[in-house]
Amino acid sequence: MYLEWKSSYELGIDKVDKQHMRLVALINRLDESHRDDKGRDTVETVFQGLMDYCNYHFVVEEMVMKNHGYREYDNHKIKHGLFIEKIKTYKSEYLKGDITSLLKTIDYLNSWLIEHIMVEDRQYVPVLKEKFH
Numbered sequence: 001m002y003l004e005w006k007s008s009y010e011l012g013i014d015k016v017d018k019q020h021m022r023l024v025a026l027i028n029r030l031d032e033s034h035r036d037d038k039g040r041d042t043v044e045t046v047f048q049g050l051m052d053y054c055n056y057h058f059v060v061e062e063m064v065m066k067n068h069g070y071r072e073y074d075n076h077k078i079k080h081g082l083f084i085e086k087i088k089t090y091k092s093e094y095l096k097g098d099i100t101s102l103l104k105t106i107d108y109l110n111s112w113l114i115e116h117i118m119v120e121d122r123q124y125v126p127v128l129k130e131k132f133h
């Protein structure tokens, strides 16, 4: 399912919003590469790219949280870690031949991401809004 970015997803922190938009675009790209039958190698590359960018984005968020003593830092970091694990698991299931589950995977990734943005990320906005440079 193609996920359209909505302005209601924005946190009002330019750097973070741009990264979140890119994550949505990468999940959509995964969806497209699967639907267009681009082949397993391409899907795997897109999967890997999504994971790499997630890692990068999470490190950016976590650094700001940590540097400013954000009290939810540990919890938030754990949630990021679980998400990365989830992507890894889905990727290896796909590579083992479980191709049909990919659409479910994409739905899961999208709904996790949007919920995470709307709930956990939104919580740090009042505290960290000015801290992302």
Ligand SMILES: [Fe+2]
Residues within 6 Å of the ligand: 061, 076, 080, 116, 120, 121
């Ligand atoms: Fe986050």
